[in-house]
Amino acid sequence: MPANIRIGISGWTYKPWRGAFYPKGLGIKRELSFAAEVFRSIEVNGTFYGLQRPSTFERWAEETPDDFLFSVKGPRFLTHIKRLREPLPPLANFFASGVLKLGGKLGPLLWQFPPSFQFDEKLFEDFLKLLPADSDAAAHLSRKHDERMNGRAFLGTGRDHALRHAVEIRHESFLVPAFVDLLRHHKVAFVIADTVSYPCRMDLTADDFVYCRLHGSEELYRSRYAPEALERWAKRVKAWTSGRAMKDGRFIAPTRADRKKRDVFLYFDNTDKLHAPEDAQFLMRLLGQEPGGQEISVDTMRTATEGHARA
Structure with missing residues (x-):
């Protein structure tokens, strides 16, 4: 079975996107369904800031296509405030809040830790x-x-299905083999986070998927990705999904290629401007995920982009 590629965005409710990515006059309540027609997955941020209600998750599931997946971010109360101390109650509360209402549309669960959290x-x-x-x-x-x-x-x-978990760290103390070994033992993905501010490594720790977050490599949450940078990410995605060794980048505990074909979830978090949806669609086109399914080159994309800018 071929590996699956899901390129998406982190969040979908951003005022500057209205009248730009979102058509002028599109109601706020229709933004999710519009974005879900463009991207095959979206990372939910609201769950990080507070517990949602079952009716909210149910509505999200109803507003998205059958083949759509949400990545859901775990609560900061557990990761940033409690800092994993006495984790059972907040973890139980999170799952009781209605996450499972997403059913088969529940993709990876993201656990992000603050820069001050040490291993x-x-x-x-x-x-x-x-x-x-x-x-x-x-x-x-x-x-x-x-x-x-x-x-x-x-x-x-409802119907039982496997859950995937991914961990994003932001402190240098995690860059040790012991941490990678822990993730591999529990089959949890190490989040490959591209950013100017936090450590970025390329280690694969989950058996069947890769999780990437592109925050902006020059200015956190703001800078766009150049065509050449997106082409580099496209090559990485192709290697991961084909089971080929991916040697482009830095690693904590490199291992021999296991030839496993992994699904890829890649989200653009450079959302403070309009770059996230633009960059995500650019990468999708490089990977042949536009209508027609044919991959195109960076040169073709650059020519089209420059022509659009002159028009």
Whole structure:
């Protein structure tokens, strides 16, 4: 079975996008469905800032195509405030908030840690052990929620399916083989985060998928990616999905190529301007994910872009 490529954006509710990426006059309530027709996956940010309700997840699922996947960001209350101390209640609350209402549209779960969070092997291993491997395990975990979720918890599962987890770190202390070994043991993806501010490494730790976040390599959350940079990412994606060795970049604990074909989830987080949707669509075209499915070259894209700018 061929590996799947899902290029998307981080979040979808941004005022500067209205009248630009989003057509003028498109209602705010229609922005998700519009974006989901362009991209095959979107990273949900709202779950990072606060617990949502089951009805919200249900509505998101209804507004998106059948083949669409959400990546859902875990709560900062667990990663930034509690800093993994006493993780069970906030983790249970998160799953009880309705995440499983997404059903088969639930893609990877993203756990992002702050720049001040340093690697503690025991603490981190205890957290990874708690992460549910499938929706049934997540439903069981959700039943351990605290009183804050009383009356608003969703504890059902529907059809059982596997869950994927990805971890994004932002402190140099994680750049050690012990951390990579932990992720590989638990089959959790190391987030390949391209940014000027935080460490970027290319280690593959999950058996069947790769998770990338492109935050802007020159100015955090703002700078666009040049055509040549996007072509470089396209080559990396092709290597990961074909099972070929990908040697472009820096690694913590490089291993021999395992020839595993991995799905790729790649999200553009340079959202403060209009660059995220533009860059995502550019990369999709380089990978043949535009109508017709034919890959095009950077030179062709540059010519088309310059012609559009002169028009």
